[in-house]
Amino acid sequence: MAQGTAHIGKDRYRTQVEVGGHALTADEPESLGGGNLGPAPFDLLLASLGACTAITLRMYAEKKEWPLESLDVALRLSGGKDDRRIDRALTIRGLDEAQKAKLADVAERTPVTLTLKGGLPIETHLA
Structure with a gap:
């Protein structure tokens, strides 16, 4: 069915997600210490x-x-x-x-x- 991966490195909470062959960036808002670089x-x-x-x-x-x-x-x-x-x-x-x-x-x-x-x-x- 569906599958995906998530990778986080040293960039605080920014996470690279890949699902269905599409790359997404997830992050937390600045108010929670993230960079707001993508959806939480x-x-x-x-x-x-x-x-x-x-x-x-x-x-x-x-x-x-x-x-x-x-x-x-x-x-x-x-x-x-x-x-x-x-x-x-x-x-x-x-x-x-x-x-x-x-x-x-x-x-x-x-x-x-x-x-x-x-x-x-x-x-x-x-x-």
């Missing part, structure tokens, strides 16, 4: 959810031959360790209210949404 880890998590939501809903609309003009996904991570949550707002253009409601329902079942809601075991070992 939670920003990348939101990016993953936003991209999955947008792509899945576009695919669904195409399959139904609906005239979806555009879709914006606004995401906000809030809360702390014990009450963390993501609020997602969809702005959909070109569809009627019933079609918009169906896309909002489909958004609850995108692959990344289901992964985040269900949790994911992570096994760590030394290479």
Whole structure:
């Protein structure tokens, strides 16, 4: 399925990430001691959810031959360790209210949404 790598050297928190054959830079904001040279880890998590939501809903609309003009996904991570949550707002253009409601329902079942809601075991070992 998917795979990636992350490498950090001596440049404080700047991390070179490679996923799907694409290179990204992740960092922390200056307020946390980073150089703000790229998105922070939670920003990348939101990016993953936003991209999955947008792509899945576009695919669904195409399959139904609906005239979806555009879709914006606004995401906000809030809360702390014990009450963390993501609020997602969809702005959909070109569809009627019933079609918009169906896309909002489909958004609850995108692959990344289901992964985040269900949790994911992570096994760590030394290479």
